[in-house]
Amino acid sequence: MSTWLEDRLQDAFAAAAEQVGPETLRPVADPVRAKPVRPTRRFAPAIPLAAALVVVLIGAFAAVVAGTRGTAPAGPVTQALSGPSSLLVAGGDGVTVLDARTGKVRSRIGLPPAPEGSVREPGGYLLAGAGDGETFYIAQSVKSRSTQVSTTRFHRARIDARGRLTGLTRDVIPQVTGTTASSLAVTGDGTRLAYSLDGKVCGRGETVRFCPGARLTVVDLPTGTTRAWTTNTAGQIESLSWAADRRTLGLVVKAGARVLDTAAPGTTLAKSRVVAPGTEATTATISPDGIGILIGHTRSPDGGSQRYTIDEYSIADGRRIRTLVSRDHDGDVMARWNLMRYDATGRHLLFAGNFHPLSRLDDGRVTPLIPQASPDPKLLGSAPPEVQAAW
16 A cells, blocks of 8 residues: 555544544443444444545545546547648638638738739639648739730748748749649648649631640749640649659649659650549549549439539559549539648548538548638529638
């Protein structure tokens, strides 16, 4: 028995003994009268024993507390969200930092205003994050009112654990003038930035041509060196995403989910490979381990209602592995996924659709972060605006 318990027992017995005094004892000369035995409860003799028992129980409880010190307190079992603590969201009112667990606004990022004579492009912002909730890149596009030429500038933002801006580096790479930027991605270590520019159709009649087609550029940020790939299409290169190896890039071109080895020779996206032929992708994102790719697409099982899903496919053979999210939609406007972002670990997914609010997926658990925006009432049959977000 420990010294602590011995001291408590001695104190208890001493307290009980103090209750016995001369006035409580029968005089020796008094005759002892016989009394009938009655089944009465006598508390006084039990006091020392009860006190000892209390002390033992207190000691046992103290031992349990000491043995569990540092663990979570007992209570209802809840699944706390882990992963990045902050995320960036861009909208009509600028770029905002949100709590990645609750969706509450933490702070706002003040970016350079549009130059005089320019207006912000519709949407106007592209966001990319290193997947840690701390390092973000922001592409800000404006258009000249007089020439209708777009200019995109690239900035880097650092966010602390409380969601406060600790540093904003403007023009981390030279601004791009010409067509509008359509997608942005950065590697997990923040050393390689990829962005794409829209393609254009020029000329008329028999002289119609692409000038230029959509273009993908990868910038090595420490050295400033660049490498570009082109495609003979007037569409967009969308849904750029990096694997952790810093060389494998996921992308979507004309509804085809592709992967590109950026270390392989070649200057056209013909060198990239379609992962799941026949799958009409609305958006996609590669897993950090480079083994799988998520593809969002829409089906109409009965020709009426729509089912839009997020499915995981094997990059090696294009085999569908599983369905992570499935939603149904009725209406004239097609439902589609327009955003999917893994965090750096690949265990947490940020996603949104034109009819699905910005949410996160953790081990099969979907948590909405911000309410679904409403469609523009002036546009008949319109869908809610797309969301730009990253972590």
